[in-house]
């Protein structure tokens with residue numbers, strides 16, 4: 001609860017669009033998933049759920065002896081099929097409404113009963129002829145009535161959207177549910193598009209879970225992993241529409257809550273901005289930096305700094321921030337007249353070591369030193385001599401340090417002195 005509470009605050013009042021894969025509707029874990037979704041409304045999230053129907057439609061078409069034809073990821077829907085699509089969609093929607101009605105009766109966090117609403121939110125037009133094939137009653141989205149959805153969300157209602165659209169000519173069209181969820185998220189300028197799917201989060205070509213991607217990385221992976229191509233294409237499209245984050249999460253029990261209420265999540269995150277930020281610290285970062293430094297100061301690895309001293313020197317620090325939390329920090333203290341700079345207070349959260357954060361920070365501090373016209377950097381360390389040596393630092397005598405720094409040397413700590421020439425060709 002302690003770890004989750006900052007996320008509860010952060011999510012309150014934000015709009016999340018959830019795509020619920022049709023596979024999940026028949027899944028025995030659906031009841032838990034629906035409870036988790038109503039929990040989100042309980043903490044103040046404005047929730048839109050767009051559900052898929054592909055397996056339900058497949059089942060009905062097979063029973064009727066009708067064979068599907070596909071053009072890319074779109075099914076060709078003729079008039080005979082459309083009635084099966086309508087039936088499958090209605091049955092799926094009712095199944096979900098039943099589960100939501102049950103879950104809202106439980107009323108997580110003592111919230112008011114949740115109303116499930118729907119409506120003529122989506123205007124569609126025929127997808128037309130693609131690659132020489134007429135897709136008939138398969139449609140594409142023409143307009144989404146964001147105003148109507150928003151007004152429902154303002155009343156804490158849950159908007160449940162089925163993948164059907166109405167045309168101005170009075171016809172109905174079958175829509176791809178994931179495309180629809182993406183467009184809805186974009187139109188609503190949602191904070192998150194959450195793709196809940198049976199296939200799970202994204203894995204790379206070696207089968208390893210991909211935890212986070214920038215838009216550019218998602219586009220590259222889209223080419224390399226055809227199985228996830230449609231979901232990645234939609235994730236990129238959502239980011240382009242201005243959705244801040246797209247989460248791709250599997251249907252295992254608790255995966256959605258882990259994704260939304262823990263720092264590392266459980267699925268794949270595709271974000272509009274690089275997920276890890278490396279930047280100059282501001283006064284807002286003092287608390288996070290102290291949390292990193294204090295345990296290391298207590299064990300004697302780093303020299304103690306008071307909050308006051310840190311506040312006055314805050315702009316000397318660079319921090320790495322992951323999802324709002326400070327996971328690494330370090331500082332540069334310039335001795336301008338000696339063209340030297342001291343690297344100090346480098347610390348990486350113990351959970352995040354060996355991910356390259358330390359190295360990236362050191363490189364950024366050295367870059368800053370070069371920007372200030374400094375020729376050398378040096379460090380006094382008791383525990384990380386080898387680490388600095390691996391980053392090009394050489395053991396040196398105390399006398400090589402700026403006079404002012406020599407005067408402050410603590411003989412009791414007996415730190416080792418290491419220096420690095422930032423411009424080796426000049427020596």
Ligand SMILES: CC(C)(COP(=O)(O)OP(=O)(O)OC[C@H]1O[C@@H](n2cnc3c(N)ncnc32)[C@H](O)[C@@H]1OP(=O)(O)O)[C@@H](O)C(=O)NCCC(=O)NCCS
Nearest residue numbers: 345346347348353354355356357358359381383384386387
């Ligand atoms: C030293 C420290 C900043 C490295 O951060 P990091 O993000 O883990 O560093 P990187 O991911 O860039 O590098 C990891 C590599 O350095 C090695 N390494 C980490 N700490 C080391 C140390 N104290 N001595 C020698 N090597 C070390 C790791 O074993 C790893 O190498 P490997 O994967 O080949 O085993 C981090 O361990 C830390 O915060 N330590 C406590 C504070 C400290 O000693 N600060 C330095 C004094 S200013």
